[in-house]
Amino acid sequence: MTIELLLDDAWFPVCDDALLTPGRGVAALLPDGSQAALFQDRHGALYAIGNRDPFTGAYVLSRGLLGSAAGRAYVASPLLKQRFDLATGTCLDDESVSTASYAVRSQ
Amino acid sequence: MAVDTMAGGTTDVPTVPTIVLVGHGMVGQRFLEALADRGVTERARVVVLCEEPRAAYDRVHLTSYFSGTTPDGLALAEDGFMEKHGIELRLGDPALTVDRAARTVTARSGLTFGYDTLVLATGSFPFVPPVPGKDTEGCFVYRTIEDLLAIEEYAATGGTGTVVGGGLLGLEAAGALKGLGLDTHVVEFAPRLMPVQIDEGGGEALRRTIEEMGVTVHTGVGTQAIVAGEDGRVAAMSLSDGSTLTTGLVVFSAGVRPRDQLARECGLPVGERGGIVVDEQCRTEDEAVYAIGECALASDGRVYGLVAPGYEMAETAAKAIAGDAGSFKGADLSTKLKLLGVDVASFGDAHGATPGCLDVLYSDSRSGVYKKLVVSREGVLLGGILVGDADSYGMLRPMTGSVPPVPPERLVLPAGAGGPVELGPSSLPDTAVICSCHNVTKGAILGAVTEHSCTTVPQLKKCTKAGTGCGSCLKVLGQLLPPAEDKGLCGCFAHTRQELYEIVRALRVTSFAALLDSHGREAARGGEGCEVCKPAVASVIASLAPSIGAPVHVLDGGQAALQDTNDHFLANLQRNGSYSIVPRIPGGEITPEKLIVIGEVARDFGLYTKITGGQRIDLFGARVDQLPLIWTRLVDAGFESGHAYGKALRTVKSCVGSTWCRYGVQDSVKMAIGLELRYRGLRSPHKLKSAVSGCARECAEARGKDFGIIATASGWNLYVGGNGGADPRHADLLAQDLSDAELVRLIDRFLMFYIRTADRLERTSAWLERIEGGLEHVRDVVVHDSLGICDELESLMSAHVAGYRDEWADTINDPERLSRFVSFVNAPDVPDPSVRFVEERDQVKPDLDLLAGPVLLAGPTLAIRTLEGTVTA
Ligand SMILES: Cc1cc2nc3c(=O)[nH]c(=O)nc-3n(C[C@H](O)[C@H](O)[C@H](O)COP(=O)(O)OP(=O)(O)OC[C@H]3O[C@@H](n4cnc5c(N)ncnc54)[C@H](O)[C@@H]3O)c2cc1C
Ligand code: SF4
Ligand code: FES
Numbered sequence: 001m002t003i004e005l006l007l008d009d010a011w012f013p014v015c016d017d018a019l020l021t022p023g024r025g026v027a028a029l030l031p032d033g034s035q036a037a038l039f040q041d042r043h044g045a046l047y048a049i050g051n052r053d054p055f056t057g058a059y060v061l062s063r064g065l066l067g068s069a070a071g072r073a074y075v076a077s078p079l080l081k082q083r084f085d086l087a088t089g090t091c092l093d094d095e096s097v098s099t100a101s102y103a104v105r106s107q
Numbered sequence: 108m109a110v111d112t113m114a115g116g117t118t119d120v121p122t123v124p125t126i127v128l129v130g131h132g133m134v135g136q137r138f139l140e141a142l143a144d145r146g147v148t149e150r151a152r153v154v155v156l157c158e159e160p161r162a163a164y165d166r167v168h169l170t171s172y173f174s175g176t177t178p179d180g181l182a183l184a185e186d187g188f189m190e191k192h193g194i195e196l197r198l199g200d201p202a203l204t205v206d207r208a209a210r211t212v213t214a215r216s217g218l219t220f221g222y223d224t225l226v227l228a229t230g231s232f233p234f235v236p237p238v239p240g241k242d243t244e245g246c247f248v249y250r251t252i253e254d255l256l257a258i259e260e261y262a263a264t265g266g267t268g269t270v271v272g273g274g275l276l277g278l279e280a281a282g283a284l285k286g287l288g289l290d291t292h293v294v295e296f297a298p299r300l301m302p303v304q305i306d307e308g309g310g311e312a313l314r315r316t317i318e319e320m321g322v323t324v325h326t327g328v329g330t331q332a333i334v335a336g337e338d339g340r341v342a343a344m345s346l347s348d349g350s351t352l353t354t355g356l357v358v359f360s361a362g363v364r365p366r367d368q369l370a371r372e373c374g375l376p377v378g379e380r381g382g383i384v385v386d387e388q389c390r391t392e393d394e395a396v397y398a399i400g401e402c403a404l405a406s407d408g409r410v411y412g413l414v415a416p417g418y419e420m421a422e423t424a425a426k427a428i429a430g431d432a433g434s435f436k437g438a439d440l441s442t443k444l445k446l447l448g449v450d451v452a453s454f455g456d457a458h459g460a461t462p463g464c465l466d467v468l469y470s471d472s473r474s475g476v477y478k479k480l481v482v483s484r485e486g487v488l489l490g491g492i493l494v495g496d497a498d499s500y501g502m503l504r505p506m507t508g509s510v511p512p513v514p515p516e517r518l519v520l521p522a523g524a525g526g527p528v529e530l531g532p533s534s535l536p537d538t539a540v541i542c543s544c545h546n547v548t549k550g551a552i553l554g555a556v557t558e559h560s561c562t563t564v565p566q567l568k569k570c571t572k573a574g575t576g577c578g579s580c581l582k583v584l585g586q587l588l589p590p591a592e593d594k595g596l597c598g599c600f601a602h603t604r605q606e607l608y609e610i611v612r613a614l615r616v617t618s619f620a621a622l623l624d625s626h627g628r629e630a631a632r633g634g635e636g637c638e639v640c641k642p643a644v645a646s647v648i649a650s651l652a653p654s655i656g657a658p659v660h661v662l663d664g665g666q667a668a669l670q671d672t673n674d675h676f677l678a679n680l681q682r683n684g685s686y687s688i689v690p691r692i693p694g695g696e697i698t699p700e701k702l703i704v705i706g707e708v709a710r711d712f713g714l715y716t717k718i719t720g721g722q723r724i725d726l727f728g729a730r731v732d733q734l735p736l737i738w739t740r741l742v743d744a745g746f747e748s749g750h751a752y753g754k755a756l757r758t759v760k761s762c763v764g765s766t767w768c769r770y771g772v773q774d775s776v777k778m779a780i781g782l783e784l785r786y787r788g789l790r791s792p793h794k795l796k797s798a799v800s801g802c803a804r805e806c807a808e809a810r811g812k813d814f815g816i817i818a819t820a821s822g823w824n825l826y827v828g829g830n831g832g833a834d835p836r837h838a839d840l841l842a843q844d845l846s847d848a849e850l851v852r853l854i855d856r857f858l859m860f861y862i863r864t865a866d867r868l869e870r871t872s873a874w875l876e877r878i879e880g881g882l883e884h885v886r887d888v889v890v891h892d893s894l895g896i897c898d899e900l901e902s903l904m905s906a907h908v909a910g911y912r913d914e915w916a917d918t919i920n921d922p923e924r925l926s927r928f929v930s931f932v933n934a935p936d937v938p939d940p941s942v943r944f945v946e947e948r949d950q951v952k953p954d955l956d957l958l959a960g961p962v963l964l965a966g967p968t969l970a971i972r973t974l975e976g977t978v979t980a
Contacts, residue, residue, distance in 0.1 A: 015932045023635065023668030024675070026932035033940070038932065041635055042620055042668075052941075057958030058684040059941040063672040067637035069598060070630075076638035078672040078680050083638075 037062035134400030141425030240333030245341030407437035455490025544576025653910035683953035694779035695722025721758035764801030771801035773818030
């Protein structure tokens, strides 16, 4: 099964789903040179948001720890620990900050 | 006669009044504090004549010297106290005479001091019965640190030791002799032990328990003579029943007598049985002279041999001198002690002297528990005696004088028989004195909680002084604090880290998901956990891995998903998304060849290098995909992971020690390397640092470490709980003069006990301060095995040592694990273009401007830093 991200109306194939570890993320390089962070939770659900941590500018969100609160999955930045909702890319600790979010599927 | 050259002699014309304090013991120091609190030290010159060679120390806890507390650790005055308040403390310079007409005191140094106010706080001297041979070499008393040092030295050869006197101090001395490895006897003239404090039943219970510990008790016999051997040293003791006791050392502990000689000689009235007569303000017949503490005969006609009444007298005298109202009319003789590990407490009318009073008694000789309460016919609690289990003392003593809320029998029966009564302090009135050492009421403690927002016992101690004396009120202090809010680890677990550790260990839980679903909070079950509990649980599982059957490598099994990025990539994430690398350099010792390899690797990969405080080298600026390449080179050269990325043992620093240093007394480098190799890879609640110094000069700064070792002429001293950082703390001495093997065994136990009981991210320093009983408790557990868990702690550590494998060597030899080390899952060969560098001082540093832009648009075709060096696009 291939994981695909929706970019400008087209599905972009990223990788085989076997390359994901439940509970962790990986980074993907997108055709325009930007980066996405791809996650799978322990029940198999997939998420993708931008890889850049808006607080530090570093491309590291894919290396954060996955968590859940009130049933919603988030990732905590490995640098300064701000949490980002995986479905929307919004920062849970500062709603004025967000990163991109992408639709994702396994085909 | 007076050599009067120094300021303070009689020829001085003092512009401010002078207060001279004679005796710097416990009460003397308390008096100085009370003067300072009232601002008197700012208005008056204060001179202290101190007979002992050291400033006031905690005599009550004198015996703790034998369990490792240093003389310095017993000191009472805070550092800088004398300087801060301008007090002139003259050590080793006792007062010899007082001239009341001239208002002067002459000291042994020959100096004479004029006074406006003289305060005598000379304490007591140990009474030595006038038996023949009492001055034979090998006879001691038990009162000062110097006495203890002398006993310790004399006892070094072993043999038998006998204590004359089975009272409070005698039993303490017996405990000390036992601890020194002597075959110990106690000879008591009265028919039972502790005749002053407890009754016959209590004495019996105490005797049985003490004898079970191997101390031989002789009651109802007196000492008739001390017999010297041919070498002139003590050889035996003859007793009043005609028998002879062979013994090489004698400690007299047959009571104390007030030191009132100075007062006698200057014509002040003293009591028939000694003690300087004072009134309710602690003033003697002479307005200008006060007497406080054990040397005083209080206005109620008693001499108090306990510290709490002495403190009250100190306060009273200070008030009188400051012109404030106050009085000391007498105190009760309540005490709680731990004698040879047995709790003994007596309070109020312990002997039932009140006419018409009744006893309520519970006694169980199997467990050595004896409890007696004395109540009036109306049910008012008058006093009591508790032996073997004195937990309820802290509650019962303040209740004295009132009718307890439950029938008295329920207060002495054990839980289960007649119902458990854990009476809480809520049943006490606000006026009840909770801490009798410092006379602090329940109301004052509640005030500290509400007005000064104290939330912990240490804060209460600081704020109210309660609990800083004998410590018997600590339990009740804890109960007076508001219930701590949710102690759970995080939103996912209601358990603490320590509880989770026990669950994981007992149930052998090897996966986070299983633990969360079985023991998480209801709402968190089935979820992902969070960034707090995942690494915490990962650390618990990792530290138990070899014994619960979990994979040892942190990247194996379900553990991979739990580790934060540092553990996940076995390197330290830095601000631009690059990583730093720290190879292990055990003890800070490295060969030139290895040093060259590090230099070459750094040069070839364009890494920034910096020497760390832990005597190793940190290499910065590696991309994820470079980590395996770098480590392949390092592992080939014999390096292994330094675990700088983990909550684990970091380094064991060392000085060069006896091999090179002219002062060194042990091989500190060898020990440091041994320890670092033993504990490498050990996962713990927080990072662990250590150091070994080759002598007391302490060049390795071992006392700033979680566990620090300092060489002595005969072995090693082990210090624990130190740290540097934002809130530095010096490590405390845990044990002294250990052999190599003893040292390692003790560290094994200490570390495992810490790992087992600490909270998440709690350094050893904070842990030591938090856990109930503090350092003493930890020492009991790891040195004396009071919980009986040392075997288990040691076997956990041996399992760790046996199971250790280098994480990096395992990783580079495993294609599956290596596949993780790519910048992009969909472009494994493309390096991350956002990780770039600029130059500074001939090395690289992160290019932060590059990251500052809103979005980085850079094609994978961009030139980036290569093996050949830093090349920009
Ligand atoms: C082993 C031990 C255990 C104890 N346990 C307890 C306990 O559990 N609970 C409790 O309440 N009490 C206990 N006590 C008693 C307690 O230590 C004393 O009540 C307390 O120390 C009295 O304080 P103080 O200042 O009056 O006398 P001290 O502490 O004895 O101080 C008097 C000081 O005056 C000095 N001095 C004497 N003459 C002169 C002079 N002419 N010039 C200058 N200096 C002079 C002495 O050298 C001494 O340093 C214990 C005592 C000992 C020895
Ligand atoms: S601690 Fe002692 S042995 Fe070590 S370097 Fe310093 S002086 Fe030398
Ligand atoms: S009662 Fe002794 S410290 Fe509180």
